[in-house]
Amino acid sequence: xxxxxxxxxxxxxxxxxxxxxxxxxxxxxxxxxxxxxxxxxxxxxxxxxxxxxxxxxxxxxxxxxxxxxxxxxxxxxxxxxxxxxxxxxxxxxxxxxxxxxxxxxxxxxxxxxxxxxxxxxxxxxxxxxxxxxxxxxxxxxxxxx
Amino acid sequence: xxxxxxxxxxxxxxxxxxxxxxxxxxxxxxxxxxxxxxxxxxxxxxxxxxxxxxxxxxxxxxxxxxxxxxxxxxxxxxxxxxxxxxxxxxxxxxxxxxxxxxxxxxxxxxxxxxxxxxxxxxxxxxxxxxxxxxxxxxxxxxxxx
Numbered sequence: 001x002x003x004x005x006x007x008x009x010x011x012x013x014x015x016x017x018x019x020x021x022x023x024x025x026x027x028x029x030x031x032x033x034x035x036x037x038x039x040x041x042x043x044x045x046x047x048x049x050x051x052x053x054x055x056x057x058x059x060x061x062x063x064x065x066x067x068x069x070x071x072x073x074x075x076x077x078x079x080x081x082x083x084x085x086x087x088x089x090x091x092x093x094x095x096x097x098x099x100x101x102x103x104x105x106x107x108x109x110x111x112x113x114x115x116x117x118x119x120x121x122x123x124x125x126x127x128x129x130x131x132x133x134x135x136x137x138x139x140x141x142x143x144x145x
Numbered sequence: 146x147x148x149x150x151x152x153x154x155x156x157x158x159x160x161x162x163x164x165x166x167x168x169x170x171x172x173x174x175x176x177x178x179x180x181x182x183x184x185x186x187x188x189x190x191x192x193x194x195x196x197x198x199x200x201x202x203x204x205x206x207x208x209x210x211x212x213x214x215x216x217x218x219x220x221x222x223x224x225x226x227x228x229x230x231x232x233x234x235x236x237x238x239x240x241x242x243x244x245x246x247x248x249x250x251x252x253x254x255x256x257x258x259x260x261x262x263x264x265x266x267x268x269x270x271x272x273x274x275x276x277x278x279x280x281x282x283x284x285x286x287x288x289x290x
Binding site: 045128132134139 | 163167172173174189190192194269272273275276277278279280281282283284286287
């Protein structure tokens with residue numbers, strides 16, 4: 001998270017999305033590796049266990065070099081790309097969820113049309129993985145002393 | 146966590162328990178408020194979703210002024226008291242799980258005899274709460290800059 005490996009733009013988008021998700025009463029976790037080996041930029045858990053995945057695209061190049069975003073659909077109830085305000089958003093298919101974000105805020109421009117509810121077993125497994133990874137990060141951060 | 150509100154002894158026991166749980170492949174979270182309003186000192190999630198609660202007792206006074214530990218049994222699969230090496234451990238009923246811990250390590254002395262498996266609905270709710278609280282702590286810690 002904000003660790004210098006990613007661009008400042010991506011970090012700003014990530015931060016704005018975090019704020020938006022907090023307002024939505026979703027708890028956000030960054031960089032969770034899914035069962036497929038792909039890493040979700042942001043995965044967020046709603047109050048009833050709803051799962052949102054957000055894939056950050058800081059630039060057109062970043063977007064064009066990406067693998068198949070369709071892979072994420074199997075691991076969430078709602079999927080969004082999140083891009084900075086100056087991103088050429090017309091390149092993103094109209095049937096995919098889209099968030100515009102800067103460092104301070106973010107806004108959902110549209111919902112995705114491919115989104116379907118997760119099967120219960122996968123939701124359970126994902127929630128457990130999310131929980132264990134998040135707790136380990138807290139422990140790791142606080143155990144450095 | 147290690148925030149000065151608790152004694153150095155309690156912090157040491159907590160740290161040792163964290164290490165033990167990591168060895169057991171459990172992810173530990175501290176200070177989770179349960180549905181009853183009571184706060185679990187440590188709650189840990191196993192690889193299959195198993196839940197352990199550990200209540201830290203740093204001194205005899207701390208132990209004697211505690212409320213009903215039986216309340217925790219409804220929120221975990223296994224419950225333990227964790228105490229420092231010099232704690233008068235004979236005061237703790239023999240049918241309750243017990244861990245001896247110092248700053249560097251911890252050991253399970255015995256399992257509790259009252260432990261039963263959690264109902265699925267409660268496990269699900271607890272796992273979700275654990276996940277959201279843990280992720281929010283990561284976010285809060287890293288978002289201070």
